[in-house]
Amino acid sequence: AGRISGGFFACNKKIFNYLVNSDHMMLEEEPMRQLLADNELMIFKHDDFWHPMDTYRDYKLLNNLWNNDQAPWKIWNE
Structure with a gap:
């Protein structure tokens, strides 16, 4: 990727x-x-879930994942 x-x-x-x-x-x-x-620039490799929230469509999609307990970024137990 x-x-x-x-x-x-x-x-x-x-x-x-x-x-x-x-x-x-x-x-x-x-x-x-x-x-x-100057060798002062580095990156952080992130291989887990990532999705932008730039639009209302993104907002709805991410909130739908959260509200249906399907949010891949929720890695903690309540």
Whole structure:
């Protein structure tokens, strides 16, 4: 399976060394390229359930899974 960027970043304060004060700066462009070049960029491989919740359709689908006790992300016992 391929990999995606889920849009979540965990950074320490060194990230600010890679950012410029500009209305045109985009984190996913030059700062990420430089972090990669400096060997400061890593990924977390997550092979369990993942689904976006960007739309009302996603909201309904995920809530339906939850309400029918079929939520694959619920890994705890009550």
